[in-house]
Amino acid sequence: MPTPPPTGPLVTRDTLASELCALGVQPGETLLTHSSLSSLGWVNGGPVAVVQGLLDALGPDGTLVVPTQTGDLSDPAVWRNPPVPQEWWAAVRATMPSYDPRITPARGVGVIPETVRTWPGALRSGHPQTSFAAVGPRAAEITGGHAPDCRLGERSPLARLEKLGARVLMLGTGYATCTSFHLAEYRIPSPRVPVGRPAPGGGWEEVTEVSITSDRFDELGYDFERDRPVVVRGQVGAAETRLFPVADAVAYAERWLAVHRPREEEM
Template sequence: MSAKETALIARSAHPITTEHLRHDMQALGLRNGETVILHCALSKLGWVSGGARSIIEAVLQILGPDGTLVMPAQSGDLSDPASWQNPPVPRAWWPQIRQSTPPFDPRLTPTYGIGRVPELFRLWPETQRSFHPTCSFSACGPLADIILKEQPLDDPFGESSPLARLYEIDARVLMLGVGFQSCTALHLAERRVWPQARRLADGSPMIVNGERVWVEYSLPETEIAPFAPIEEVLRNERKLSEHKAGSGNAMLASCRDVIDTAVTHWRSNRA
């Protein structure tokens, strides 16, 4: 057992079970048949019996067969090594990394740096994944095809993205143990407020016409610093439901409310 897990047990009054989590999320307002995009920091919820699996099962049990669960499935390690900063790699390595990294595959490419819950969900039975090498989404449920059907290589969070589909159907944003600084849906608000954002060169290994090739493209620059204040704006406007989740906190809001509020707030406060 790791020191991190030992400390987590010491901070927990009791094991957090699927039943505890289901009760807490129902008290939060999550309902059967909804479409939800989930962000989760597992360690913030206490010591969860069953770990990531219990989180996913609790949400899916509430949503039922008519509900659809969505999560980010980013794989940033398939980006161009020239842009890597945490950590950077020597410039002399770049050509070999571009030549040798396995190409993006929705089933085989793991998520990177976004936690155990989305990585397990990517592998969940009947889960589908959008086709973007670095900024994909996973979804399970009757609306998965509609949500994931399109995601442009050079505009993965814009008006033809899974985020725009979530906005159209007014999905809900569920935050478990994490604040709105991690809310991926806010990238769509970014695109609406700053459509001419500076673009950054990138590239990824992909399969094109049956062959592995290095594909170069560009992406709009993103900036998550403005994300966190949106949480307080939503709270002040009474557009945010809050409740405990295990030993942590949970928040639930309409996807349209989140994005529209951010767009209004950013437009009114930009120079």
Template sequence: MTPQLLLGDERTASQLCELGVRRGGVLLVHASMRSAGGSARSMADALRRALGPEGTLVVPAFTPENSDTSRSYLDRVRGLSDRARAEVRATMPAFDPEVSPAPSMGAFAETVRQSPGARRSAHPQTSFAALGPAAAKLLGGHRQDCHLGEDSPLARLYDADAQVLLLGTGFDSCTAFHLGEYRRPEPPRRLYRCVVAREGRRRWWEYEDIALDDSDFAAIGADFGHERPGAVDTGRVGAAPSRLFRLRAAVDFATGWLGRRRADGR
């Protein structure tokens, strides 16, 4: 690494510390490198520098590309014939936690996922990747019929009092709010289907889980910042306007907000 890049990492790490990233803590990051500028590798290095050797960096590593019930698939096949849809399904990649890319999560998440020593949870659609000493504990036990609930890394992040960094992204991408959906009384459920690799073979697997809906997450985030003064710290990381907050506080707020606003049974 050149001295110029090292200095850039140090400046970004300083921004992260000034924003409030806890040294030695656990941090879930949603990042837009287009907004932040620079390279994803330099940003990952800066975040690890800010967290220190005892800290753990976590990113979503979701793979809607292997599901024919995902929004991305439905957008992709809209208007196609039955035969063309069947051809798309036949070529959809089976999930393998060791190698399956997560292109829709962006360059930063992919950089973390592919870093030496990174771990990944086992869910074939909503896995997480992590670097740091708490990675195995946070990602272990991710049940394959539980996207983002009590048997997912989100609940372990809640227990760990993790922070969330929205680095150039909005609250509409705040995955943590999904845990609030699971904590509503009797949330609606639906069927999901994806293709997985089992015993060396490509297989389709169908399961039931919560009907995930992020359409009102931007509104939840706006109310969270307004109704909980001081809960959200703001500043720039690289060139990106960013927000930092405690995951536990965000989930608790979202649980109450959804209980009031989604009383119509959505």
């Protein structure tokens, strides 16, 4: 059977930049982008063209930020997709490579963040499991000083993005991917849990961290969009797209999570 032709739409660097600007992306702003390449249609140039289009829309004074998480650098005892045999756990912990922001690939966030991570001039934060990469004049300010015991809280790039007035661009993704909501988890009563990971320089370490989960984030996002007129909706290529301030998302999530997902009893 012959391979069927792509259904489109045909998306290019120029159409991406134009549609992003029409959505409301402003030259010079800082943009935290969650993305799905497959949602856009047939992209001529793939993820490289998407990153080029984003940078074109932001201009030379804008900064592009993406999550470059590495959830595989974690305790094999909690792996579920897929799990590994218990008899492997000790060996996995002993031999897992340490996080290196220069070479450790992002995992589970799509090919566009991985393309940004390797972009000329890109900088990446130092947390071994929840790093962010950035390209642009504010990249160092955003990615520097990511505390090793603060995945997505006050000493992470998320808090800096909030302070800088950054906005979130959700390019074909749902609210379950909205990392800004996690910052709210650090501002309400939340349990703390042990987190295992490879130690810098080799070996294994365990730190105590705020427990984070994206459970009910889709519901939270629906209510946020309904209640706050700050969410701009549109279409880029074939992708349903949303644009909104980090600060508004965090403030709404603080109130919503405290009511709808109280977790004090877990502490």
